[in-house]
Amino acid sequence: EAQVTQNPRYLITVTGKKLTVTCSQNMNHEYMSWYRQDPGLGLRQIYYSMNVEVTDKGDVPEGYKVSRKEKRNFPLILESPSPNQTSLYFCASSPPPWWRGVHTQYFGPGTRLTVL
Amino acid sequence: AQTVTQSQPEMSVQEAETVTLSCTYDTSESDYYLFWYKQPPSRQMILVIRQEAYKQQNATENRFSVNFQKAAKSFSLKISDSQLGDAAMYFCAYRSGSDNYGQNFVFGPGTRLSVLP
Numbered sequence: 328e329a330q331v332t333q334n335p336r337y338l339i340t341v342t343g344k345k346l347t348v349t350c351s352q353n354m355n356h357e358y359m360s361w362y363r364q365d366p367g368l369g370l371r372q373i374y375y376s377m378n379v380e381v382t383d384k385g386d387v388p389e390g391y392k393v394s395r396k397e398k399r400n401f402p403l404i405l406e407s408p409s410p411n412q413t414s415l416y417f418c419a420s421s422p423p424p425w426w427r428g429v430h431t432q433y434f435g436p437g438t439r440l441t442v443l
Numbered sequence: 444a445q446t447v448t449q450s451q452p453e454m455s456v457q458e459a460e461t462v463t464l465s466c467t468y469d470t471s472e473s474d475y476y477l478f479w480y481k482q483p484p485s486r487q488m489i490l491v492i493r494q495e496a497y498k499q500q501n502a503t504e505n506r507f508s509v510n511f512q513k514a515a516k517s518f519s520l521k522i523s524d525s526q527l528g529d530a531a532m533y534f535c536a537y538r539s540g541s542d543n544y545g546q547n548f549v550f551g552p553g554t555r556l557s558v559l560p
Contacts (some may be wrong), residue, residue: 360548368451370550404513417488420550422514432548434488 329354333418333435339407341443348403348438350418358421359401360385360432361393363414370417372432376401408442415439445470447537447551455557456525463510464520464554465534474540477511482553491533494518496540497528522556530558548560 330352331352340346350363352359357378362370362385376395381404390412392404401420407410446469456462468477481492494502496512501509506523522529535551 364551367447367552367554369447370536416488419488421548426523431490431493432488437486 329433330422331418331433331435333416333438335438336436337439339441339443345382346405346408346440348354348405348418348440350401350403350435351399351416352401352420352433353399354420354433355398356420356433356438357398357423358432359395360419360421361391361401361403361418362419363387363412364437365414365418371401373416408440410442412441413442445472445537445539445549447535447549449460449533449535449551449554451554452552453555455556455559456522456529457559458525460525461471461521461523462556464522464533464535466518466520466551468516468518468535468549468551470516470537470539472539476510476538476540478536478538478548479507479518479520479527480534480536480550482534483530485530486537488534489529492520525558527558527560530556532556534541541560546547 334349335443360375361373364370373391374393376382418435419431448467475496477494481489481491492504492507508521510519532553532555534553537549
């Protein structure tokens, strides 16, 4: 089954304690992205990756890091989480925009992060 | 940079009636794609419908259809014969058709749709 998986689904942590949210896709997609969803703001892109070892900042990258060492994995790292990073996080993958066919993104199930 | 606007934070519709959700976007590109995603209480993001900008014909998926006005940069979603299961947050999204444009997908702030029995 084609899917994007994220772990953990729920996480409560404290300020300053490093954490990693994992993301994996089994569709051999080049593009992967991380978003955060906040009320009234929709989904805002944190980082995206166009392929292995190619990553770039989205709209709200401050306080986050990513890596893309393998095509299937795109972890999100919070080196020193703060309460303003409390949010719902989504990982997503997609084929390149020039791939005439499916253009949509496939989303993971979301990770609810609370930073105390 | 592209922006997507959804001017209706909340809407409601009576079951079996029709409702239209609005979306406008701003871009200087000619090649792009537009999407409507549904997010039910489960939080899963579900693709409802998509539209390629180069296609003049409006996309339709069962009870869901769009009114794509390229010149006006408008992309509204019409839900016919509304059902209780349609209650959700709906997001309009834009994707550049170019690899070189940096941004991948841009989302609007969402419209929360309630369906009244």
